[in-house]
Amino acid sequence: MSIKIENLSHIYMKGTPFEKHALKRINLEIQDGEFIGLIGHTGSGKSTLIQHLNGLLKPTSGTIIIDDLDIADKNVKLKEVRKKVGLVFQYPEHQLFEETIYKDIAFGPQNLGLEEKEIEKRVKQSMEQVGLDFKELKEKSPFELSGGQKRRVAIAGVLAMKPDVLILDEPTAGLDPRGRDEILGQIKKLHKSQKITIILVSHSMEDISKLADKIIVMHDGEIVLFGSPEEVFQQVDLLEKIGLAAPQISYLMKKLKKKDPEIRDNIYTVEEATQEILKMLRRRKNA
Numbered sequence: 001m002s003i004k005i006e007n008l009s010h011i012y013m014k015g016t017p018f019e020k021h022a023l024k025r026i027n028l029e030i031q032d033g034e035f036i037g038l039i040g041h042t043g044s045g046k047s048t049l050i051q052h053l054n055g056l057l058k059p060t061s062g063t064i065i066i067d068d069l070d071i072a073d074k075n076v077k078l079k080e081v082r083k084k085v086g087l088v089f090q091y092p093e094h095q096l097f098e099e100t101i102y103k104d105i106a107f108g109p110q111n112l113g114l115e116e117k118e119i120e121k122r123v124k125q126s127m128e129q130v131g132l133d134f135k136e137l138k139e140k141s142p143f144e145l146s147g148g149q150k151r152r153v154a155i156a157g158v159l160a161m162k163p164d165v166l167i168l169d170e171p172t173a174g175l176d177p178r179g180r181d182e183i184l185g186q187i188k189k190l191h192k193s194q195k196i197t198i199i200l201v202s203h204s205m206e207d208i209s210k211l212a213d214k215i216i217v218m219h220d221g222e223i224v225l226f227g228s229p230e231e232v233f234q235q236v237d238l239l240e241k242i243g244l245a246a247p248q249i250s251y252l253m254k255k256l257k258k259k260d261p262e263i264r265d266n267i268y269t270v271e272e273a274t275q276e277i278l279k280m281l282r283r284r285k286n287a
């Protein structure tokens, strides 16, 4: 499902002393099935942008067309928009409230008025899609699960609505490295198997670079970069100016790899880069 945003602006508390121009004439086109990473500092406008995509926020001006549907149009029902676009909020496990995992995931489809048989099918499928065992876990309380598993239940709840676009706001926030890897692995699998459009919001260039086909970089309410990871990483000066320095490491390590092919791929942190450079120096010493 394609998304086309034209001249989208959003001003919070317009006309008050607290007025905030959170989105400034955003233009963006996302193609069906793309995996998009959305990155930017706190306050750059990421959450404001994604909340427009499922109708939670209305534009101050501009249009958002999702699959030929102008979702800002007053006549378009929010229920229709939510069926197309699933949004997983930050810390979605805080919104789990039913006594069993089944009931929690079934909540959305029940609201759609689906038959019990279809609901069960969807709960089962969406649990499988996030790597949770249906039989073993369906009657358990969500609160018996680990942080990462709870989050997967919350994601399954959104998947059970069968959205064409899945937006995840900081899905790895607050998880330990294992939980992070699990969630990212599941999201990657999901994209591959379901071919849905995914927008992954993150502060971590590392997470995003591992998964996304294209990266959107936001700064102060504007999209300052939009392109493949390779294209975005090459804009070293701009990224440095807005304080997103990490991709520089990846970019420089790629350059270094041309001189020493044994350097491994996908290095995004200072620690990893240091390790690889030390290994490279050792290799040279032993050569």
Ligand SMILES: Nc1ncnc2c1ncn2[C@@H]1O[C@H](COP(=O)(O)OP(=O)(O)OP(=O)(O)O)[C@@H](O)[C@H]1O
Binding pocket: 012, 013, 020, 022, 040, 041, 042, 043, 044, 045, 046, 047, 048, 049
């Ligand atoms: N409900 C609101 N009322 C007023 N201002 C708001 C509101 N929500 C966000 N803002 C402001 O709008 C700007 C963009 O905020 P937004 O939450 O979209 O940024 P973000 O990039 O998602 O940040 P984070 O990474 O912290 O989630 C910020 O300056 C923020 O303070």
